[in-house]
Amino acid sequence: MGRSPCCDEVGVKKGPWTPEEDKKLVEYIQKHGHGSWRNLPKNAGLNRCGKSCRLRWTNYLRPGIKRGKFSEDEERFIIHLHSVLGNKWSTIATQLPGRTDNEIKNYWNTHLRKKLLLMGIDPVTHRPRTDLDLLASLPNFLAAAKNLGNLTSPLDNVLRLQADAANLARLQILQSLFQLVGNNSPPYMDSRSSLLGSASLQNYNLGDLLQMNRQLEGLIMNGFLGLPQNPIQMTSGFSDLGNPQLPNNLQAYPESSVPLKEQEMVAQIHGSCSTTEHAMDGNDESTNPLLFSSSAIPTADSTPSLVSASPENASTDQMQDPINSNASTPLEDWEGLDLGGLDNDISWKNILDQISGSNAS
DNA sequence: AATCCCGTCAACCGCTCGGCG
DNA sequence: ACGCCGAGCGGTTGACGGGAT
Structure with a gap:
């Protein structure tokens, strides 16, 4: 009973x-x-x-409750903390003075979760989603990434992880381009099987994709493709997150303010990551694990495997059939797409044309 | 103007955890 | 060691408001 x-x-x-x-x-x-x-x-x-x-x-x-809209810094901090702690709303709330766990939870579910989904980030794993129709979603990715590129907040680096989703999308597209050329298959024939859900793509891990990007950079740098001498910039890669700076009101969270249980949990997560390259100016994560635990940030070394988004994420608009829908083909969507802030000087169509041309000769 | 739909958020519910006898 | 109890946590619900049809 x-x-x-x-x-x-x-x-x-x-x-x-x-x-x-x-x-x-x-x-x-x-x-x-x-x-x-x-x-x-x-x-x-x-x-x-x-x-x-x-x-x-x-x-x-309760006195001291801060009500009203969340600031951008608060948003970023919540996203970061969630990537480390998961749905530990009460723990997250202890790091945001004046905010309650309920409020943060609601805000996550109604705003931030959707925001991440729109950016191609799985809100559960904080890793790029792989169930997306990348081409159909590309404008969203780019818009999100472009917005991130324009950020001026000192917490920009926190969301480089999110920006990396756009990079990953590009890498996957590049891989697909190579694959298409290698297969000599017309790029528009079957965009789902050859571009998106290709079996070979599933076999690539992040390290492979990063390597491919480097190879492409080399090709471009060497003028192999006859393109402008500008490598495709990785905003950060998964392995170089720099030294994020926190605003004063978010910097000083003494370890003692974190419940022991959570400290242990964070320490466990932290310990599972071997990289040590994220030492921070005045915010050594070894003494402040909640701030920027490298565990939250996949590295090239750790080569996180791509995750499948949860079924709930597979909304119809994201899974629309590029073949049967009345919408223009994904690659048609690319044409005239404003890549400002990301790859101003590289036309994807041009790359495709160049690769196809060199492959045919 | 009426109705429907959807997003938001306060509040509830059920479970877990920790303290105590 | 065990069971009870209170407090806290996280998931879910439902009322409400605003926009769309």
Whole structure:
């Protein structure tokens, strides 16, 4: 027999709180402290269960609650913390003064999660998604990446991981281009089988893709493709995240403020990553694991395998059939696509043409 | 103007954890 | 060591509001 719920008493009010109830609760706690939550409603003259009172107090009435829109820095910090901690909302909330776990959780589910999905990031794993129709989603990727490229916040580096999704998309496309040329198959014939879900693509890990990018850079640098002498820039790669700078209000989170259990958890995650190249200016992650644990940031060495997004992510608009839909073909979409901020001087169509030409000769 | 749809967020529910006897 | 109890956490629900049709 399970313990009976605390709120099953007959006649206990549920639902939204009235201003009168709020007033009673605040006045009582200010005067007596909350003490035992179970006894509080009776003592305070409230027809509510203790649990409801606690929730109302901690999420809404408690002094110091910061309400209103989340700042960009807060957003980035939440994303980073989530990448390290997962759905540990209460732990995340301890790092964001004035924000409650409930508020952060809601904000994640209603805003940030969608934002990441739009950028091609799996919000669960924080890694690039592979179930996407990359070509159909390319404009979204590029828009997201371009926005990131324009960021001026000191926390920009935190989201390089997200920017890397766009790089990965490019790498996958490059790989597909090579594959197409190698197969001598017309690029528009079967974009799903040859460009997107190709078996060979699934066999590449990040290291392979990075290597391919380097090879392409070399080709371009050597003028092999007859293109401008500009290598494709990797914004950071997975292995070079630089030294992120945090705003003052987000920098100083003494380790002691993190519950021991979470410290251990973070330490465990941290320990699972062998790279040591993310020492930070004044924010040594060895003493501040929540800030920028390298574990959250895949490296070329760790070559994270591409993950499949969860089924819920496979929305119809993302999985639209490029062949049967009335929409223009993906590559048609590329033409005239503004790559500003990413690859201003490289036309993808030009690359394709050049590769095809050199392959045919 | 009416209805529908969708996003947001406060609040609830059920489970887990830790303290204590 | 075990069971009970209170507190806290995370997932889910449902009311509400605004925009679209």
